[in-house]
Amino acid sequence: MSVPSASDQKPSKKDFVSDQDVRWCPGCGDYAILSQVQKVLPELGIARERFAFISGIGCSSRFPYYVNTYGFHSIHGRAPAIATGLKATRPELSVWIVTGDGDALSIGGNHLIHILRRNLDVNILLFNNKIYGLTKGQYSPTSEVGKVTKSTPIGSVDHPFDPIALALGAEASFVARSIDVETKHLQDIVRRAHHHKGTSFVEILQNCNVFNDGAFADVTEKTTKADATLVLEHGKPLIFGKNRDKGIRLRNFQPEVVALGEGISESDLLVHDERNPALAYLIARLGPPHFPTPIGVFTAVDPAPARGSSGRLRLAAVAAAPAFALGGFRWHGEDIVREEVDDVVDDVLHGHDTDGASRRVHQGDVPETPDAHLVECVGNWVGEPEHLGVGRHQVAHRPVEITLLELQQQVAFGDDADQSVARHHQQAADTMLTHHSNGIRDGGRGRQ
């Protein structure tokens, strides 16, 4: 932390490496992601002290310790909430949320969807390894149905989330996917996420080589990745395959993989359009086993003035920037300057006072600053509702209910068949209750 901010010399990756030893497992995909982010940050033209990395809990959430910027390793799932307070009051900062599939989609699911709908100008990097790593290998909300883990010995029965589809459903304005080992692609996506104004949501497929090794082998192995990956490019047809001879076509509102040639040309294929969230959702539903996994930017909706009734103005729930003209405070660079404090305090304290009408200035009277950082708009593209596509989760089928019931019975009765443990607990509870009710009857007086 002693490296001074270098405004006179060009920053480099090493300026963004902290003095802490990185403690992920050897071979973890997180190393690659950390390295790409550290490479991109110095290129962005932002002073190092203006970056803040906020994380929750999990392997990915150790990330801030290793980046030599301001950082906050918080609590499970709450990084979006903490980032909201920071960015709302300090809009000049570049705020990054680093999270994982458990942190963002399970315990922090509520915070995630709400930061996306508010479209706060922060960047979210979600490391998806489809497993709980830090707690040593339980299934996660992105684990496939049937996943056998320590907590699901006969396979998980829960249907997984698709992070991309979830983000699109929450109307995120920038949604992208990359892969830990695709270094160049990942750098490009991180860069674009930074430049997007509004919440940028980036899912990074990341290999946990200890608890879920090879979860994304199809898109990372040299032999299969060209056929298993669909690289999205704005304005380009959806073409993939080692020989770039396969494409995605829409027929009867259903996507299908077609081979180019034999009467099918590029003009028959779907053309990617980042400004079309409906198309983005359709593409988000592509994936194995019948489709390649799309990577790249699914949607990037630029802030634009609301037009007509179909345009939608996005206002954060945060009250907009203060009206500077009324006195009190002004921002001067980083500093807050106090002005006429007593007068203005006096003014508000006297609301409804005894010798005059209220002098309180109501919200409606305060002029909005036109560049209030939280006032943003998105375009009004709405696709056809028929464009539903298919999911990447149809790999396994939900097990029949009897299996689940059997499991429950086993858990409920297996280790305490004659209920002796349960009876013991009940007796202990009764004793405690008698003790406490005596205390309550005595009105808290205790010994007399």
Add this chain to the structure above:
Amino acid sequence: MPDGATSNSKRVEPRDRVVIRFAGDSGDGMQVTGTQFTTESALAGNDLATLPDFPAEIRAPAGTLAGVSAFQLNFASDEVFTPGDDLDVLVAMNPAALKVNVGDLKPGGILIVDREGFNEQNLKKAEYDRNPLGDGSLDRYQLFQADVAKLTSAALKDLGLSARAVFRCRNFFCLGMTSWLYHRPIGPSESWLSDKFKKTPELVEANIRALRAGYNFAENSELFAVSYEIRPATIAPGKYRNITGNTATALGFVAAAQKAGRPIFLGSYPITPASDILHELSGLKQFNVYTFQAEDEIAGIGAALGAAFGGAIAITTTSGPGMNLKAETMGLALAVELPLIITDIQRAGPSTGMPTKTEQADLLMAMYGRHGEAPVPILAAATPADCFAMAFEAVRIAVRYMTPVILLTDGYLANGAEPWLIPDPASLPDIPVQLRTDPNGFFPYLRDQVTLSRPWVVPGTPGLEHRIGGLEKEYLTGNVSYAPMNHEQMIRVRARKIAGIVREIPPTQVLGPETGDLLVLGWGSTFGAITQAVRELGAAGHRVAQAHLRYLNPLPPDLGSILRRYRTVLVPEMNLGQLVRLIRAEYLVDAVGFNKIQGRPFKVSEIVSRCLRLLDGTTLEESVTEEHP
């Protein structure tokens, strides 16, 4: 035009003190009526205290006992500490309101009813077999029956309003009547109506007409033969305003943030009765106030903590079960040692409990409701106006000690109102905030030698980039550390830091004799009832004193010696005995609890009689001890 100075020939009698309650259906506008009567009384120069009491349902079924909403006001020509025990006046708009409230009316008290509200349907809903207006059951009261609905309707007949709109003006007719009865000026209510309904001038006209009609009806009809005058109270000179606890809390935060020269960030999720603080602050953004209505309680405090990281005065507000959800982030806030104010407007629990009713049962949770060794300073306001002072103090302590602070108020303080001497902003203490910018010798957990607080460094400061988090910190550097001795050192230093806040606590004020038979020790909203009770006991010759705690963690340094100067210590609380438990544990004093858990504040009489029994009992026990050593 009626303006408080009545010029009629009816008899005028003086009164020192009046307790009045307006009761009706939850759609009858009783809270508005009571609030306006309060404003009129404040402007008449009386001291006062209020108690709004309403159901949690916005519109409970009309006419039912569950739907009764009431507003009680005690106004006087001398000091007022509580909304009053028994009623001098009850205004009942329907049978249900009568049934629920008449038990609190003094014998001989004034009972004003809307006769037309006592129809068969309403009587049935209120579970009356016979009409109480005619069966003699109300003979012990001065019963005044007015055809309020008919008279209101007649006053508004040429306005072309719907029958429903006309019916809804009845409350202002009643306000007019009671304003005449107690010589209240109705001008302020007229101004309020003009502002409130400025977009619908016909409603301004209708309500003002109803108000004046009620006033004139009372003056001119045969119904009331006497009116009452309550001289202005002799209170300290200065400019006053009426203030509720929630408004005072919000203004205390704003004043403190201005004094600290920092913006305010409030992260909050709507919950009764805390929401009014969010409403209040959301209208004050010209003071660099940011309000954030979060997706849940956790996000509310989380965002506040993020704002604290960024250098704002960070606040979250909540009530009831919302407090449970703050615990995790409070732990983080004290681990990362950032200033944060958690405001808990206590309400009756557990769980959803009784959302609109008051209670003081969150004290032990505030003390201990976090995993690990997680001490947090706790402050508690004693009166609605005191919420301003304690909110201000909470901010001051939070930034000076770089710690989360819990501020406890309750539903009674939050919605109750009293006159507040508006402080001169220049007289408020400064809250010095130094954001560290010097990289030389910087460590994230370098501690101030006196307060043991760490430096506040906000993102954007060049050369001081660092990371904080919930993992245990290495002493000084703040790097992650699992070293056994370091953990104990950090646990101890955090505890010492909070314990050191005793140096901020002013001497505890003892009202009454310096030694004596009984000390009544209270905290929070019991202040008014205890004060009045102790005064009455003192006037009756008992050696009873009172001390009231506004600092609950750490406790005041002089409290132990004060407790030992009295033979007995009584701790009245609206819980099963929480402060009494802390007092007994901390000082090994055999303090006695007095507990009421009914969602309503203590009555003065309840505390007086409990003290009297205790005073008797103490004497008895001592004599027995002497006889049988």
